[in-house]
Amino acid sequence: MKALKNSWTTFGLAFLIMAIFMLFIVTLKGQHFLIFSFICLITSMLPFYWRFETRDIRAREIIFIAVLAAIAAVTRVPFAPLPSVQPTSFVIIVSALVLGPESGFIVGSTAAIVSNMFLGQGPWTPWQMFCWGMMGVTAGLISRHQWAQNKYLLCIFGFFWGFIFGWIMNLWYFVAYVNPLTIKTFIAAYVASFYFDLAHALSNVFFIFFFYQSWYRIISRFKVKYGLLAEDE
Amino acid sequence: MDVYGRSRARSQRASGLKSQLVFDQLNPIVIFAYYVIAIAFSMVFIHPTYLVSELLMIIAVNLLAKNQKKTLGTLQGALFMMLFIVVMNPIMNNHGAHVIVTFGGTVITAEAVTYGFLMALSLAILMLIFVSYNQSMTNHKFLYLFVRISPQLTLLTMITMRFVPLFIRRFTNIKNVQRTRGVQMEIGSVRARSHAGMRLMEVLLINSLVDALQTADSMTARGYGSQKRTSYQRYRFTQRDGWLLTLLIAGSGLCFYFAKQGIGRLAIYPMLGSIHLDQIGWLCLVLVLLIDSLPLLLEGWEYLWWTLRK
Numbered sequence: 001m002k003a004l005k006n007s008w009t010t011f012g013l014a015f016l017i018m019a020i021f022m023l024f025i026v027t028l029k030g031q032h033f034l035i036f037s038f039i040c041l042i043t044s045m046l047p048f049y050w051r052f053e054t055r056d057i058r059a060r061e062i063i064f065i066a067v068l069a070a071i072a073a074v075t076r077v078p079f080a081p082l083p084s085v086q087p088t089s090f091v092i093i094v095s096a097l098v099l100g101p102e103s104g105f106i107v108g109s110t111a112a113i114v115s116n117m118f119l120g121q122g123p124w125t126p127w128q129m130f131c132w133g134m135m136g137v138t139a140g141l142i143s144r145h146q147w148a149q150n151k152y153l154l155c156i157f158g159f160f161w162g163f164i165f166g167w168i169m170n171l172w173y174f175v176a177y178v179n180p181l182t183i184k185t186f187i188a189a190y191v192a193s194f195y196f197d198l199a200h201a202l203s204n205v206f207f208i209f210f211f212y213q214s215w216y217r218i219i220s221r222f223k224v225k226y227g228l229l230a231e232d233e
Numbered sequence: 234m235d236v237y238g239r240s241r242a243r244s245q246r247a248s249g250l251k252s253q254l255v256f257d258q259l260n261p262i263v264i265f266a267y268y269v270i271a272i273a274f275s276m277v278f279i280h281p282t283y284l285v286s287e288l289l290m291i292i293a294v295n296l297l298a299k300n301q302k303k304t305l306g307t308l309q310g311a312l313f314m315m316l317f318i319v320v321m322n323p324i325m326n327n328h329g330a331h332v333i334v335t336f337g338g339t340v341i342t343a344e345a346v347t348y349g350f351l352m353a354l355s356l357a358i359l360m361l362i363f364v365s366y367n368q369s370m371t372n373h374k375f376l377y378l379f380v381r382i383s384p385q386l387t388l389l390t391m392i393t394m395r396f397v398p399l400f401i402r403r404f405t406n407i408k409n410v411q412r413t414r415g416v417q418m419e420i421g422s423v424r425a426r427s428h429a430g431m432r433l434m435e436v437l438l439i440n441s442l443v444d445a446l447q448t449a450d451s452m453t454a455r456g457y458g459s460q461k462r463t464s465y466q467r468y469r470f471t472q473r474d475g476w477l478l479t480l481l482i483a484g485s486g487l488c489f490y491f492a493k494q495g496i497g498r499l500a501i502y503p504m505l506g507s508i509h510l511d512q513i514g515w516l517c518l519v520l521v522l523l524i525d526s527l528p529l530l531l532e533g534w535e536y537l538w539w540t541l542r543k
Contacts, residue, residue, distance in 0.1 A: 063449040070396035177352040
């Protein structure tokens with residue numbers, strides 16, 4: 001119960017920081033929007049990193065998270081010939097369902113930063129870290145409910161995240177460089193990227209539908225067998 | 234994706250080929266500060282004179298690091314996005330006093346067109362800064378920044394980084410073995426191939442977890458986590474680094490102060506302002522360019538030192 005409360009506190013803190021900076025952006029009326037959007041993004045991730053850093057963590061647990069993050073990053077390689085089919089999101093969602101929101105965030109954001117270390121860093125790196133990290137957080141938060149074991153509901157969850165991921169990733173360059181921000185702007189940006197987002201969403205559904213159960217079993221077996229990252233103490 | 238550790242060639246660093254640039258030999262904190270400031274400049278000063286001269290400067294910095302190919306490639310890659318911004322801005326936004334043309338109810342104003350071009354320039358600068366960043370700020374240097382602030386996270390990132398090439402090699406092995414059983418990714422429909430690929434990933438996951446947890450146990454056996462650890466510092470913070478960092482922070486602070494006064498920002502909405510810069514504007518521009526050209530200045534200074542001493 002204590003763990004549950006803690007992770008909600010972290011989540012709330014991140015949300016609060018984000019809201020404050022959003023307010024800042026609005027009061028500045030779009031001036032210096034670009035720079036504040038980056039600051040907002042980076043500071044909203046800090047509570048999660050702080051939680052990870054202050055946690056008393058064993059070598060086994062660090063390595064466990066590292067393996068999952070590396071698997072998520074590596075899956076981009078064998079699937080490169082298949083356009084837009086990348087199980088990275090799937091790996092992150094399943095890991096978070098087993099390990100909870102905080103570890104889910106760390107798996108997602110580490111996968112993003114490490115895969116970009118090999119593919120080249122760019123202005124998109126913090127956005128990817130944020131998206132995949134948040135994907136982990138939300139998956140971890142729903143994992144406490146019974147209905148999260150339902151494969152069909154998880155498919156819907158994955159489908160929505162496919163689109164949300166694409167939408168947030170569009171923000172970094174489109175919304176930042178096109179002025180002003182109207183509903184029309186957003187719709188144009190999202191229509192332009194619809195095909196890619198749909199592919200991402202459908203591949204999430206595909207992977208969750210066929211592989212969710214076996215991956216969930218594998219990861220939870222290791223978690224139980226080695227007594228890793230037990231949340232309720 | 235050849236970048237992914239397919240060849241086992243040693244990195245330049247490992248084989249003793251250190252970068253010859255003075256800038257690359259500075260402390261990572263200074264290098265990182267330089268890039269953060271350069272990026273901030275490209276976003277804060279939205280004025281044609283500023284942006285064009287910043288663009289030229291960053292191209293020069295890239296040429297100095299012998300990044301010609303990458304610079305061209307990035308510019309080509311960014312061209313589509315830049316075009317998109319230039320086209321979208323006037324269509325989306327019809328504020329502004331100077332109307333150029335009206336068709337089908339859409340008003341194209343000079344203000345929106347100007348804004349689009351300026352934003353496209355800003356994007357180009359951002360992309361080029363990252364070309365230089367990827368060259369100068371190696372992963373080791375990046376992680377060095379966080380070693381003291383956040384040792385656990387740095388350790389995690391390091392281990393993950395090391396796992397990536399290892400897992401790719403392992404994956405190739407698994408793929409070859411599984412092919413004899415008929416599980417393969419090369420033929421079939423997209424669905425069949427994704428299915429096969431995922432089966433292979435599953436094998437990799439179990440295999441790697443077993444292996445890695447053994448590694449973890451051996452780490453524990455050797456005393457990891459028994460007490461607070463000290464960390465090895467690869468880079469030294471010299472007096473030169475100290476001076477440069479002070480200058481960078483003071484100079485950029487002054488520039489941001491000017492920016493807050495509205496200097497170096499072309500008035501666009503509601504009406505296009507004059508492109509003319511006053512004296513403080515020029516002073517600020519010179520300051521921005523001096524900071525942006527730090528790698529060039531250092532190189533020039535060393536060159537002068539070398540030739541004059543002879």
